[in-house]
Amino acid sequence: MTVDGNVFIRKFEEYCPQWLAEDGDPVGLHIGTLNKPIQRVMMTLDVRPEVVKEAIDKKIDLLIAKHPPIFRPVKRLNTDVPQEKMYADLLKHDIAVYAAHTNMDIIEDGLNDWFCELLGVKVENYLVKTHERHYKKLAVYIPVEQAEELRKALAQAGAGQQGNYDSTSFTTIGQGRFRPNDSAHPAIGEAGQLEKVQEAKVEVIFPEHLEQKILRAMYAVHPYEEVAYDLFKIDEPTKTWGLGRIGELSEEMPLDTFVSKVKEAFQLDGLRVVRPTEKEVMVKRVAICGGSGEKFYPHALSQKADVYITGDIYYHTAQDMQSAGLAAIDPGHYIESLCKEKFIEKFESWKKEEDWSIDFFVSETDTNPFQFN
Numbered sequence: 278m279t280v281d282g283n284v285f286i287r288k289f290e291e292y293c294p295q296w297l298a299e300d301g302d303p304v305g306l307h308i309g310t311l312n313k314p315i316q317r318v319m320m321t322l323d324v325r326p327e328v329v330k331e332a333i334d335k336k337i338d339l340l341i342a343k344h345p346p347i348f349r350p351v352k353r354l355n356t357d358v359p360q361e362k363m364y365a366d367l368l369k370h371d372i373a374v375y376a377a378h379t380n381m382d383i384i385e386d387g388l389n390d391w392f393c394e395l396l397g398v399k400v401e402n403y404l405v406k407t408h409e410r411h412y413k414k415l416a417v418y419i420p421v422e423q424a425e426e427l428r429k430a431l432a433q434a435g436a437g438q439q440g441n442y443d444s445t446s447f448t449t450i451g452q453g454r455f456r457p458n459d460s461a462h463p464a465i466g467e468a469g470q471l472e473k474v475q476e477a478k479v480e481v482i483f484p485e486h487l488e489q490k491i492l493r494a495m496y497a498v499h500p501y502e503e504v505a506y507d508l509f510k511i512d513e514p515t516k517t518w519g520l521g522r523i524g525e526l527s528e529e530m531p532l533d534t535f536v537s538k539v540k541e542a543f544q545l546d547g548l549r550v551v552r553p554t555e556k557e558v559m560v561k562r563v564a565i566c567g568g569s570g571e572k573f574y575p576h577a578l579s580q581k582a583d584v585y586i587t588g589d590i591y592y593h594t595a596q597d598m599q600s601a602g603l604a605a606i607d608p609g610h611y612i613e614s615l616c617k618e619k620f621i622e623k624f625e626s627w628k629k630e631e632d633w634s635i636d637f638f639v640s641e642t643d644t645n646p647f648q649f650n
Contacts, residue, residue, distance in 0.1 A: 280633045282311030282339060282373060285318070288627055289341075289377075291490060293387070297408060297518060298380040303345045308364060309373030315339045320621055321640035322614045324374060328642045329363040333370050335638055340367075343388075343616050345376035381616060382520055383407055388567050389522045391619050392586075392612070395542045397526055398563045404521025405576045411515055413488060416480045417495055418453055418505040420465065424477035426498050434494035436481040439514070447480045453505070464500040484516040521566030521573055521587075523580045532558040532604055535584065543612045547649035551595045551605035558604040560584050567613050574598055574605070588612070611645035 286306075298304040315338040321328050324346035332340050346364075356362040367374060381388050383403075393400050415436065419427050428446050431437065437445040453476035457463040466472030483491050488508075496504060530538075536550055552558065563584055564577035570587035571594045577585040578601055585603055588610040598605050617639045624637045 279314045279316060280631075280635050282313055282315045285315060285339070285633075285635075286311055286375060288631070289375075292623065293377050293380050293384050294486065295377075295380060296486070297383045298378060299383075299407065299520075302379045303348060304376050304378050304380055307345060307347050307374045307376055308367050309371065311339075311373055311375075313338070313371070313373075315373075315635065317636050317638065318624065319638040319640055320617045320624075321642070321644075322611070322617060323644040324363070325642070325644050326359045326363045326366075328640055328644065329366050329372075331640060331642050332372050333366065337372055337638065340372055340374045341620070342374060342376045343378060343381060343613055345378055346374055379520070382567055383518050385518070388613060388616050388619075389520070389565060391615055392565050392567060393522050393524055393563075395615070396538065396563070396565075398522070398524040398565070399527070400522045400524040402523050402580075403517075403519025404523055404564055404566055404570075404580070405573050406517055406519040408518040409515050410484050410486050410517075412482045412511050412513075413485050414480065414482050414507075414509055414511050415491060415495070416478055416507040417499070418476050418478055419499060419501070421450060421475050421477045423498065423500055424448060424479055427479055427495065428481075430494045430498045431479070431481050431483075431491060434483075434490050435487045436483040436491050436494075438483070445481070449478045451476060451478060462502055464502065482511065485510070521564060521570060521576070523562070523564045523577070523582060525562050526560065529559050529561040532560055532584065535560040535563075536606060539586065539606055539608055543608055543615075545608055545612075548609065549590065549595075549607040551590065551598050551603075551607070553602045553604055554599055556602060558583060560604070568610060574601075574603060578603055609645070609647060611647070614645075 295304050317337050318339045319332055319337045320341050322343045324342045354361050354364060356365050390400060417427060432444040437443060439445050453474045456471045457466055457468045459468050461468055465474055540548060560583045562582050564582035565586040566573055569589040571590045574585050583604060585605045588607055590605060590607045621637050621639050628635055
């Protein structure tokens with residue numbers, strides 16, 4: 278079936294919500310409208326004039342980008358300027374543009390996790406905390422026969438995730454009583470008759486941002502016309518998210534060996550390396566933050582990283598890292614292009630789950646402005 282743009286983005290934001298972006302990060306819809314059917318979607322790192330030409334040639338309906346195309350206010354729209362002309366071209370060809378930036382870095386099973394996976398780093402935690410949400414507890418009263426179906430639906434929607442466990446719940450059995458009135462359409466019993474039903478009380482917890490998804494799952498499987506449930510906020514536990522990742526390699530190796538591993542993994546012709554002045558570095562514990570994460574290097578130090586991988590490291594910051602005894606690798610900003618293939622994998626799995634009739638494309642345009650000679 279064809280897909281409405283809002284339906285696709287709703288699915289996207291269940292996985293990569295806008296509220297996980299850092300403050301001031303202009304994520305979301307930038308250009309065009311989602312109020313239309315979409316059949317052709319392309320994933321790109323950057324929105325540049327060359328990418329827009331590719332999107333036009335491929336008759337793309339929706340362009341999803343890692344880097345927001347309008348990061349600062351546009352004061353005029355002069356089509357003699359290539360970067361401004363591309364906005365007009367996108368509108369002319371009805372190509373919507375949606376951006377997911379730092380929220381893509383922060384989400385679990387997101388860009389920083391994919392970097393670690395590529396390098397063989399077993400993730401322990403995020404590098405720096407950015408968000409915290411409380412949990413809620415849901416108690417649902419349902420006929421005993423439907424309790425198992427409810428538990429499965431709630432777990433599939435994300436309830437019952439606790440540490441290294443999923444599908445956690447608690448069930449008690451009791452009697453539910455009700456009398457339908459003349460306007461009711463009861464699944465059990467008859468109008469005007471007091472009914473007693475053996476019911477299960479199914480209790481689950483979930484992070485509060487999943488509330489609407491959990492309730493939709495509950496309503497979808499519950500047989501009652503009027504669903505009886507309790508919902509309340511709890512103080513503990515809390516759910517946290519953060520930028521970057523910290524973890525360990527399976528085996529320790531010299532810095533030069535690890536540098537070669539990074540070059541090979543990201544298919545780089547060259548990169549920049551910061552070496553501590555007074556020690557030889559063996560690498561076991563690795564911190565990584567895609568994009569421009571140099572300001573987070575003190576967090577890498579506090580978590581005892583042997584090396585910190587991030588892009589766009591400034592000259593004086595590199596000197597500070599060096600003096601602090603922290604090795605660093607700057608593979609550039611463009612390693613984030615890994616998001617293109619990884620997101621298309623996600624999209625294809627959603628297409629299968631939802632039975633969508635939609636085509637996905639990885640942008641073939643190289644937007645890396647730097648080369649090594």
